[in-house]
Amino acid sequence: MFRNTMPRYEILSEQAMNTLDGGWRRLVSEIGVEFGSGRALELFRQAGQKVEDGLVRFDPEFVLEQVAKAPSGFDLQARNPANTVHIGGDGMAFGAVYGPPFVREGNVRRDAKMADFENFARLSQVFSVLDSAGGVVCEPEDAPLDSRHLDMTFALQTLTDKIYMGNVVSGENARDTIAMTEILFGGRDTIEETPATISLINCNSPLRWDERMLDALFEYCAANQAVVVTPFLLMGAMSPVSIPAALAQQIAEALTGIALAQLIRPGCPVVFGSFLSNIDMQSGSPCFGTPESAIGLLATGQIARRFNLPVRSGGGLTSSQTPDAQAGYEALMTMLPTFLAGINWVMHSAGWLEGGLVASYEKFVLDVQVLEMLQHEFTPLEIDEASLAFGAHDEVRHGGHFLGAAHTMERFRTCFYRPFLSSSENYERWVRGGGKDAAARAAEIARAKLAEYEPPPLDDAVREELTEYVTRRRRELGD
Amino acid sequence: MFRNTMPRYEILSEQAMNTLDGGWRRLVSEIGVEFGSGRALELFRQAGQKVEDGLVRFDPEFVLEQVAKAPSGFDLQARNPANTVHIGGDGMAFGAVYGPPFVREGNVRRDAKMADFENFARLSQVFSVLDSAGGVVCEPEDAPLDSRHLDMTFALQTLTDKIYMGNVVSGENARDTIAMTEILFGGRDTIEETPATISLINCNSPLRWDERMLDALFEYCAANQAVVVTPFLLMGAMSPVSIPAALAQQIAEALTGIALAQLIRPGCPVVFGSFLSNIDMQSGSPCFGTPESAIGLLATGQIARRFNLPVRSGGGLTSSQTPDAQAGYEALMTMLPTFLAGINWVMHSAGWLEGGLVASYEKFVLDVQVLEMLQHEFTPLEIDEASLAFGAHDEVRHGGHFLGAAHTMERFRTCFYRPFLSSSENYERWVRGGGKDAAARAAEIARAKLAEYEPPPLDDAVREELTEYVTRRRRELGD
Numbered sequence: 001m002f003r004n005t006m007p008r009y010e011i012l013s014e015q016a017m018n019t020l021d022g023g024w025r026r027l028v029s030e031i032g033v034e035f036g037s038g039r040a041l042e043l044f045r046q047a048g049q050k051v052e053d054g055l056v057r058f059d060p061e062f063v064l065e066q067v068a069k070a071p072s073g074f075d076l077q078a079r080n081p082a083n084t085v086h087i088g089g090d091g092m093a094f095g096a097v098y099g100p101p102f103v104r105e106g107n108v109r110r111d112a113k114m115a116d117f118e119n120f121a122r123l124s125q126v127f128s129v130l131d132s133a134g135g136v137v138c139e140p141e142d143a144p145l146d147s148r149h150l151d152m153t154f155a156l157q158t159l160t161d162k163i164y165m166g167n168v169v170s171g172e173n174a175r176d177t178i179a180m181t182e183i184l185f186g187g188r189d190t191i192e193e194t195p196a197t198i199s200l201i202n203c204n205s206p207l208r209w210d211e212r213m214l215d216a217l218f219e220y221c222a223a224n225q226a227v228v229v230t231p232f233l234l235m236g237a238m239s240p241v242s243i244p245a246a247l248a249q250q251i252a253e254a255l256t257g258i259a260l261a262q263l264i265r266p267g268c269p270v271v272f273g274s275f276l277s278n279i280d281m282q283s284g285s286p287c288f289g290t291p292e293s294a295i296g297l298l299a300t301g302q303i304a305r306r307f308n309l310p311v312r313s314g315g316g317l318t319s320s321q322t323p324d325a326q327a328g329y330e331a332l333m334t335m336l337p338t339f340l341a342g343i344n345w346v347m348h349s350a351g352w353l354e355g356g357l358v359a360s361y362e363k364f365v366l367d368v369q370v371l372e373m374l375q376h377e378f379t380p381l382e383i384d385e386a387s388l389a390f391g392a393h394d395e396v397r398h399g400g401h402f403l404g405a406a407h408t409m410e411r412f413r414t415c416f417y418r419p420f421l422s423s424s425e426n427y428e429r430w431v432r433g434g435g436k437d438a439a440a441r442a443a444e445i446a447r448a449k450l451a452e453y454e455p456p457p458l459d460d461a462v463r464e465e466l467t468e469y470v471t472r473r474r475r476e477l478g479d
Numbered sequence: 480m481f482r483n484t485m486p487r488y489e490i491l492s493e494q495a496m497n498t499l500d501g502g503w504r505r506l507v508s509e510i511g512v513e514f515g516s517g518r519a520l521e522l523f524r525q526a527g528q529k530v531e532d533g534l535v536r537f538d539p540e541f542v543l544e545q546v547a548k549a550p551s552g553f554d555l556q557a558r559n560p561a562n563t564v565h566i567g568g569d570g571m572a573f574g575a576v577y578g579p580p581f582v583r584e585g586n587v588r589r590d591a592k593m594a595d596f597e598n599f600a601r602l603s604q605v606f607s608v609l610d611s612a613g614g615v616v617c618e619p620e621d622a623p624l625d626s627r628h629l630d631m632t633f634a635l636q637t638l639t640d641k642i643y644m645g646n647v648v649s650g651e652n653a654r655d656t657i658a659m660t661e662i663l664f665g666g667r668d669t670i671e672e673t674p675a676t677i678s679l680i681n682c683n684s685p686l687r688w689d690e691r692m693l694d695a696l697f698e699y700c701a702a703n704q705a706v707v708v709t710p711f712l713l714m715g716a717m718s719p720v721s722i723p724a725a726l727a728q729q730i731a732e733a734l735t736g737i738a739l740a741q742l743i744r745p746g747c748p749v750v751f752g753s754f755l756s757n758i759d760m761q762s763g764s765p766c767f768g769t770p771e772s773a774i775g776l777l778a779t780g781q782i783a784r785r786f787n788l789p790v791r792s793g794g795g796l797t798s799s800q801t802p803d804a805q806a807g808y809e810a811l812m813t814m815l816p817t818f819l820a821g822i823n824w825v826m827h828s829a830g831w832l833e834g835g836l837v838a839s840y841e842k843f844v845l846d847v848q849v850l851e852m853l854q855h856e857f858t859p860l861e862i863d864e865a866s867l868a869f870g871a872h873d874e875v876r877h878g879g880h881f882l883g884a885a886h887t888m889e890r891f892r893t894c895f896y897r898p899f900l901s902s903s904e905n906y907e908r909w910v911r912g913g914g915k916d917a918a919a920r921a922a923e924i925a926r927a928k929l930a931e932y933e934p935p936p937l938d939d940a941v942r943e944e945l946t947e948y949v950t951r952r953r954r955e956l957g958d
Contacts, residue, residue, distance in 0.1 A: 006490060007488070007489070007490065009486070009488050009819070010486070011485065011486065011859070011860070012860075012862070015862075016860070016862040019862050019863060019864065019867070020862065020867075022864075022867075023867040023869070026867075026869060027869075027872060031872050031873065031876070031877075032877075033877070034877035034878065055877070109906065204878055206872065206875060206876075206877060206878065206879065206881070207872070207876070207877045207878070208877040208878035235894075235895070236881060236882065236887065236891070236894070236895070237880050237881060237882060238880065238881070239881060240868035240871040240872070240881050240884065240886050240887065241868075241881065241886065241887050241890050241891060241894035241895070242866045242867075242868055242886075242890070242894065243860055243866075244860065244861075244862040244863075244866040244867055245866060245867050245868035245871065245872075248867050249872070278894075278895045280895075280897070280903050281891040281892070281894065281895060281897075282897075283903070283904070284882070285903040285904065285905060286903065287895075287898075287901075287903045288903075289901075290852070290895065290896065291852050291853070291855035291856035291896050292855075292895050292896065294856050295856060295860055299860070319901065319902065319903035320901070320902065320916075320917065321902065321904075321906060321909045321914070321916075322916050323804050324803065324804055324807070324916035324917045324918060325802050325803060325804060325806055325807035325841075325842075325845050325916070325917040325918055325921075326807065326845075326900070326901050326902065326916075326917035327804055327807065327917075328803070328804035328805065328806065328807020328808040328809075328811070329807040329808065329810065329811045329845070329848075329849050330807075330901065331808065332807070332808045332811040332812060332815070333811060333815075333849075333852065333856075336811070336812075336815050340488070340819075354906060355903065357906070366804050366805075366808070369808075370808050370812075373769070373770050373812065374770070376770035376771075377770035377773050377774060377812075380490070381490070381491075381495070381722055381723065381774055381778070382723075383491070383494075383495040383498050383499065383723040384498060384723075385498065385501075387721045387722075387723040387724060388498070388499075388501075388502040388505075388721075388723055388724050388727050389719035389720075389721055389724035390502070390505060390506075392719040392724065393506060393510050393685065393686070393719070393724075393728070394510065396685060397510070397685075397686070398510075398511075398512070398513035398534070398685060398686045398687040399513065399683055399685065399686075399687035400685065401716050401717065402685070402715060402716060402717070402718060402719050402720065403715065403716060403763070405719065407719050407720065407721075408715065408719065408720050411720050411721070412715070412720060412760040413760070415714075415715070415720035415721065415757075415760065416714070416715070416720070416757045416759075416760060416766075416769065416771050417769065417770050417771065418759070418760075418761075419766075421805070422766075422768075422798065422799070422805050422809065423798065423799065423800065423805065424759050424762070424764040424765065424766045424767075424798035424834065425762070425764065425800075426764060427588065427800060427833060427836070430800045435800070437799075437800075437801050437803035437804070437805075438799065438803045438804040438805035438806075439803060439804055442804075
C-alpha cells in the first residue's frame with residue numbers, strides 16, 4: 001500500500017465549501033432521498049426522519065450525527081498479512097478495473113470470459129503497485145449468470161492473496177461473499193473484527209437508492225464489512241450540468257447512504273465514494289479524463305476530509321476505444337489528480353478502456369507503468385547536505401560530466417525510477433527491436449507476466465472448503 | 480495568453496529551501512562558474528568578483544543584488560497586439576517544440592525541411608491555445624546552414640502574428656534577429672521599450688557558459704530583448720544524480736547567467752530557465768516525462784518565485800518514438816505539473832517527440848488537445864447559489880435524468896469543454912468511422928488545419944523590407 005505524504009492540492013475556498021454545505025442540506029431536507037427498501041425506510045422512521053412514499057426528508061444534523069459514527073479510516077485485511085491495507089488517512093490502495101462486459105487484446109474486442117477474469121486476477125497479483133484485483137475485473141459471460149459471483153469470488157480468493165471486493169448484485173450474493181470470506185479467514189469473528197471485503201454500493205442517481213444495492217449494503221454493514229457508498233454522477237444526465245450542483249448532490253447522496261450504514265451498524269467502515277464525470281452534451285456519451293472530472297475529483301478529496309471520511313475516487317479512466325495516446329493522456333488526466341487529492345481507495349486503476357466497457361490487457365500494463373511513476377513522484381524528496389553532492393562538483397568541475405563520478409557510482413542503480421514499459425531507446429535501436437509502440441510492448445509484458453505467474457500458497461483444507469461451498473451453492477442456485 | 484489563478488502546488492519546506500540556498504551559494508563561491516567570454520569576465524572583474532583562468536568565483540550577495548534588478552514580469556509584444564503576452568505573475572504562455580532535426584509524419588521519420596518549419600508555424604498560428612511557434616520549431620536541413628536563421632525568422636514573422644523566439648547560434652545571428660525585429664515593429668525604440676523577442680540562452684552545464692551563447696546574450700540584453708537563462712540538466716550526466724544537487728546547481732547557473740544579463744543592461748527582461756530531466760543510468764539515454772523531472776519542475780516553480788523571477792520550464796516532453804500511449808502519458812506527466820507549478824513561459828508545448836529529436840505533426844495536435852483541457856481544468860470553479868441548480872432537482876426529482884431540464888437547456892452548449900480530438904464515440908460508430916486511433920485522427924486534423932490556414936495580414940512595405948534584408952544578408956553570408 002502506498003502512503004501519500006505529499007501535500008494535498010485543495011481548490012475550494014471556505015466560502016465555496018459553505019455554499020456546497022448549504023446545497024446538500026437543502027437537497028436532503030427539501031427534495032429528500034428515495035430509498036427502495038422497506039427496512040431502510042423503517043430505520044429512518046424509527047430514527048425520527050420524515051418518511052413518506054419511499055422518500056426520506058432528512059434533518060441535516062441527524063445525517064451528520066450518523067456520519068460522525070463512521071471511522072475516519074480502517075484496516076482491510078488480506079489473507080496474506082503483508083497485503084493488508086489501511087483505507088483512510090494518507091493511505092492509497094489501488095484496485096483494477098471493475099465491471100467491463102468486454103475484453104480487448106490487441107485488435108480483438110470480444111465478450112469477457114472467465115479465463116480473462118482469472119488472467120486479470122493473476123496480473124493484479126503479480127504487480128506490486130496494485131493492492132487488489134478489485135471485484136468484477138470483467139463480467140465473464142461464459143460463467144452462469146446466477147452463480148458467477150461464486151466463481152469470481154473464488155478466483156479472487158485463490159489466485160491472489162490481496163484484498164478483494166464483494167459482490168453487490170443482491171443481498172443473496174453478498175451473503176455468499178461473506179460466507180466464503182468467513183471460510184478463507186477462519187470464521188465470522190475475525191472478519192468482523194477487521195473487515196476483509198470492500199464492496200461498491202452505487203446510488204441510482206439522482207437521489208435514489210435501489211433495493212438490490214441496499215440489500216447488499218444491509219448484509220455487508222451487518223457483518224462489519226466495508227462499503228463504498230458511491231453516487232454515480234455523469235453530469236448532464238444523472239446530475240445538473242454544473243460542477244457545484246454535482247458536488248452538492250454527491251454529498252447529499254453519499255452522506256445519506258452512509259447514514260443508513262451507520263443505522264444498520266454504528267461504526268461500520270464506510271468510504272465516501274465518488275464516480276463523477278460528464279457526458280458529451282451532443283451525443284450523450286459519457287466522457288472520461290475530462291477537465292470537469294479532474295476538478296470534481298480534487299474537490300471531492302477536500303470535501304471527504306471535511307467529513308472525516310475515507311474517500312474513493314479516481315482511476316485510469318478513458319473513453320478511448322484503443323490503448324492509444326488518448327488513453328494515455330486521459331488516464332493520467334484522472335490519475336494524477338487522484339494523487340493530488342490523496343484519494344484512499346482507487347478503483348479502476350488498471351485495465352479500464354472505452355468508458356469502462358472494456359478490460360484491456362495492454363491498458364492494464366500501461367496503467368501499472370503510470371502508477372509506478374506516480375508513486376515515485378509522490379514520494380517526498382529528502383533534501384539535506386549530503387544530497388547536494390558538493391564533492392561530485394569538486395570532482396567533475398566545469399563542463400565535465402558526472403557519469404563516472406564517485407557520487408554517481410555509489411547511487412546509479414537506485415537514484416532514478418526505471419520504467420519497465422516506457423522506452424527511451426534511440427531510434428535505430430528501437431527500429432532494430434521491431435519498432436513496437438507502447439501498446440505492443442505492453443501486450444508482450446502482459447503475456448510474459450502471465451507465463452511467470454505463480455499462485456500464492458493456500459491451505460488445502462481451506463481451498464477444499466471453498467470449493468465445496470461453491471459447488472453446493474451453484475447447485476442450489478440451479479446452474 | 481492563459482492566466483493561471485489556481486493555487487500553486489508547492490513541495491519544498493522552508494528548511495529544504497534553506498538547504499538549497501546554502502548549496503548554490505557554496506557552488507558559486509567555492510567551485511565558481513566558467514564564462515567563455517572575455518567581455519563577461521571583464522564585466523565581472525569590474526564588478527569586484529574574483530576572476531581567474533576563465534572562472535568567476537562569486538560573492539552570493541553580489542549575485543542576488545544583480546538578480547534583484549531584473550523585473551518580476553514583462554510584456555512581450557506581438558505584431559498583432561491581441562497576441563502580446565505577459566511573462567511572469569499568473570501568466571502562462573505556450574510555444575511549440577524547439578530544435579528537432581527530424582520530422583515525423585505517420586510512419587515516416589525524415590530530415591526536417593523548411594516546408595515543415597513553415598507548416599508548424601502555420602499550425603501554431605491556427606491553434607489559439609498556443610502563444611507562439613517558438614523559435615527553431617525544427618531545424619530545416621534544406622535551408623543553407625549560415626543563413627537559415629534568416630529564413631526561420633522571416634517565416635515566424637510573416638506566417639504568424641504571435642510572439643517569436645530569437646536565434647542564438649551566434650552574436651551575429653542575434654544581431655540579424657534584432658534587425659529583422661526592428662523592421663517588423665517599426666524601429667529600435669519600440670522594441671527597446673517593450674521587448675519583441677525572447678531567446679533561449681542555454682548553459683553548457685555543469686557550471687560553464689559558452690562563448691557563442693554569451694555573444695547572443697550580450698546582443699539581446701543590450702537591445703532589452705528577453706532572454707531565458709537555462710541550465711541544461713540531464714541528471715546523471717550534466718548534474719549529480721540527486722535531485723537536490725541538480726536544483727542547487729540549477730540555481731547557481733541560472734542566477735549567475737542572470738547576473739551577467741543585469742550587468743550588461745540593468746533591468747533587462749530575463750526568465751529563470753529550467754530544462755531538468757534525468758538519463759537512463761543503464762543506457763545513458765535522456766528520459767522525459769519522468770517522476771524525477773516532475774518533482775524538479777514543481778520545485779523549480781517554487782524556487783523561481785522565491786527570487787521574484789519569471790520561470791520557464793515544462794512542456795509536452797516524451798522519449799517515445801511514436802505518438803502512442805507512452806507519448807500521451809509522458810507528455811502529461813510533465814505538462815500537468817507545468818500548470819501546478821504556474822510556469823510562465825512553456826517551450827516544447829506542442830509537437831515534441833523522441834526526446835526532442837523529432838517534431839511530429841500528430842503529436843503537435845495531441846499536445847494542443849491536452850493544453851486546451853488543462854487550460855479548462857485550471858480555470859477556477861465559480862460556486863454560488865445559482866450554480867447549485869436547486870430548481871433542476873426540483874424539476875427532475877428522484878431517479879430521473881437531467882437531459883431535458885430547463886437548467887440543462889440553458890447551459891448545454893457551453894457547460895463542458897468539448898474536445899476536438901478525443902473520441903467518446905460508441906464502439907460501433909467508431910468502427911464505422913474507420914476505427915482510427917488518436918494519432919490517425921490527429922494527422923487528419925493537422926492536414927485540415929493546414930488547408931484552412933490563412934496568413935495574418937502584413938503591410939506590403941514591411942514584407943518587402945524584410946525580404947530585402949534576408950536577400951542582402953544571405954548574399955553577405957555567402958549562401
